[in-house]
Amino acid sequence: MKTLLYTSALAFICMITEMLNLRKFILPVAIVGLCVVFGINFWEWGNAQSYYYNMVVTDDFSVAFSGLFLFLGILILLLSGNFYKNEESKLSDYLAITLFTIVGAIALVSFGNMAMFFLGIEVLSISLYVLAGSKKKELRSNEAGMKYFLMGSFASGILLFGIALIYGETGSFDLQQIAEFATNNQLSSLFYVGAGMILIAMLFKVSAAPFHFWAPDVYEGSPTLTTATMATLAKVAAFAAFYRLFSSSLVNAIPAFAWVLSGVAALTLTIGNFSALQQDSFKRMLAYSGISHAGYLLLGILSLYGKTDNAIFFYSVAYGISSMAAFAVAIVVAANAGSEKIEAFNGLGKRKPFLAAALTIAILSMAGIPPFAGFFGKYYIFSEAIRNGHLYITLFAVVASIVSVYYYFKVIIAMYTEESSEVVFSIKPAYTVVIGICIALTLALGLFPGILQLL
Amino acid sequence: MLLNIFNTIPIQYYIMVSAVLFSIGVMGVLFRRNAIIIFMSIELMLNAVNLLLVAFSSYHNDASGQVFVFFVMAVAAAEVAVGLAILVTIFRNVHSVDIDELKNLKW
Numbered sequence: 376m377k378t379l380l381y382t383s384a385l386a387f388i389c390m391i392t393e394m395l396n397l398r399k400f401i402l403p404v405a406i407v408g409l410c411v412v413f414g415i416n417f418w419e420w421g422n423a424q425s426y427y428y429n430m431v432v433t434d435d436f437s438v439a440f441s442g443l444f445l446f447l448g449i450l451i452l453l454l455s456g457n458f459y460k461n462e463e464s465k466l467s468d469y470l471a472i473t474l475f476t477i478v479g480a481i482a483l484v485s486f487g488n489m490a491m492f493f494l495g496i497e498v499l500s501i502s503l504y505v506l507a508g509s510k511k512k513e514l515r516s517n518e519a520g521m522k523y524f525l526m527g528s529f530a531s532g533i534l535l536f537g538i539a540l541i542y543g544e545t546g547s548f549d550l551q552q553i554a555e556f557a558t559n560n561q562l563s564s565l566f567y568v569g570a571g572m573i574l575i576a577m578l579f580k581v582s583a584a585p586f587h588f589w590a591p592d593v594y595e596g597s598p599t600l601t602t603a604t605m606a607t608l609a610k611v612a613a614f615a616a617f618y619r620l621f622s623s624s625l626v627n628a629i630p631a632f633a634w635v636l637s638g639v640a641a642l643t644l645t646i647g648n649f650s651a652l653q654q655d656s657f658k659r660m661l662a663y664s665g666i667s668h669a670g671y672l673l674l675g676i677l678s679l680y681g682k683t684d685n686a687i688f689f690y691s692v693a694y695g696i697s698s699m700a701a702f703a704v705a706i707v708v709a710a711n712a713g714s715e716k717i718e719a720f721n722g723l724g725k726r727k728p729f730l731a732a733a734l735t736i737a738i739l740s741m742a743g744i745p746p747f748a749g750f751f752g753k754y755y756i757f758s759e760a761i762r763n764g765h766l767y768i769t770l771f772a773v774v775a776s777i778v779s780v781y782y783y784f785k786v787i788i789a790m791y792t793e794e795s796s797e798v799v800f801s802i803k804p805a806y807t808v809v810i811g812i813c814i815a816l817t818l819a820l821g822l823f824p825g826i827l828q829l830l
Numbered sequence: 831m832l833l834n835i836f837n838t839i840p841i842q843y844y845i846m847v848s849a850v851l852f853s854i855g856v857m858g859v860l861f862r863r864n865a866i867i868i869f870m871s872i873e874l875m876l877n878a879v880n881l882l883l884v885a886f887s888s889y890h891n892d893a894s895g896q897v898f899v900f901f902v903m904a905v906a907a908a909e910v911a912v913g914l915a916i917l918v919t920i921f922r923n924v925h926s927v928d929i930d931e932l933k934n935l936k937w
Binding site for chain 1: 841845848852855856859865868872875876878879882883886889890892894895897898901902905908909912913915916917919920922923924929932934
């Protein structure tokens with residue numbers, strides 16, 4: 376609760392400092408503020424509480440995920456100083472909207488009522504629509520914003536219809552009361568149709584196939600930092616909300632949709648991995664790889680009645696930090712080489728060994744190769760899925776992750792074996808810091824996965 | 831008198847009307863090509879939901895459904911404001927609101 380309030384307050388402070396003409400201090404204030412909130416967040420650890428008649432419920436799950444969102448938020452803010460260098464007059468808007476994205480994400484993991492869940496999803500999405508379309512003069516960015524907006528609000532409509540049907544069946548928006556009603560009563564088809572529509576809307580939001588078609592376009596067209604926000608913060612937040620909603624109130628619906636979910640997971644893995652093979656744009660490849668990661672995380676959702684929150688959290692952390700490192704490297708390369716194609720990475724191993732090594736580690740972690748964090752993320756998710764009796768889909772996911780190694784290695788091969796086109800390279804210290812932090816964490820979590828068994 | 835009429839119409843009828851309205855909205859989003867009409871279709875979807883919420887709220891004798899409608903309205907207004915802003919920037923660049931013009935990124 377405190378986390379939610381303080382982060383919103385920080386966003387307002389960002390907007391007010393612009394009015395007071397203190398533009399120089401906005402970025403440091405926002406970063407230091409988020410670090411403070413990150414610390415305050417863990418005061419609520421181990422002390423589950425509910426506020427405002429169960430509107431907001433904080434427990435270990437919400438504290439752990441809020442911590443991850445704040446951490447990713449700090450990294451994004453560190454990168455944004457240089458990224459928005461040419462648009463200083465709009466810096467406060469960018470920062471405030473980014474902070475509101477984090478507010479939406481935090482609301483999405485600490486809701487106790489459908490109203491709060493809906494508000495969280497909308498705050499997160501509306502901020503991202505603005506950020507995706509924020510390069511006003513660039514048609515590609517406009518187009519990304521428009522596509523994201525249309526798909527997002529379409530999904531919100533479906534989500535709301537589902538919520539309305541669940542309300543019609545149970546007579547309440549409170550997750551606890553819905554869960555009580557669902558266990559004590561014979562459920563009619565209204566409940567299942569409602570749960571199905573919420574499921575579809577959430578699959579839209581996490582960009583699982585066959586609802587994934589917006590993701591590559593939006594990821595490619597948006598400014599790269601916004602793409603990083605969408606791929607890490609928004610995707611993880613959507614999955615955490617998915618887990619929290621279905622595990623706390625709609626558990627009864629999961630067995631009815633188990634076949635649908637395994638089918639969607641299989642389709643997502645196939646489409647994500649095989650489409651990523653054909654991409655020549657690095658951003659678009661990361662978008663498809665993000666789709667395939669949604670497939671792996673869906674295995675955690677599929678077996679959520681076995682309490683898979685720890686596996687999902689570990690995977691989210693591993694995926695979040697390695698993606699952030701990959702996007703940070705992509706921003707540096709794109710700024711220097713002026714292109715987001717995979718060819719732009721040619722010869723990076725000779726020109727900037729640090730960047731090349733960092734990207735290699737991030738990519739190996741995403742591919743799930745030990746000893747990096749991504750390996751244990753996949754390991755926990757797969758073992759949970761097998762423990763809950765989803766053997767075949769897990770085998771399928773293992774095969775899919777072998778396919779993914781191919782396109783990940785395409786980038787590594789480009790970096791180390793291709794000839795470089797001579798470009799003078801410069802890296803800003805903020806990028807070095809962010810990449811360093813992400814890589815250190817990826818290695819630490821890969822070598823000592825025991826330190827993050829929080830839930 | 832009027833309240834009696836509301837209570838004598840069974841809840842199924844409300845569900846059907848909102849489902850039909852919602853489907854019209856979905857069809858509009860999927861098949862129309864003018865961005866403004868797509869926005870209107872999305873509003874239609876949201877209003878179908880509002881109707882359903884109010885009907886259920888009166889059916890359950892529970893006010894929270896009607897409060898939820900206010901949340902939906904407020905959020906829909908915010909959402910459409912952002913959407914229209916994006917549409918204006920697109921119109922400035924391509925002088926059209928036809929979403930088929932948006933194919934710089936491959937679908």
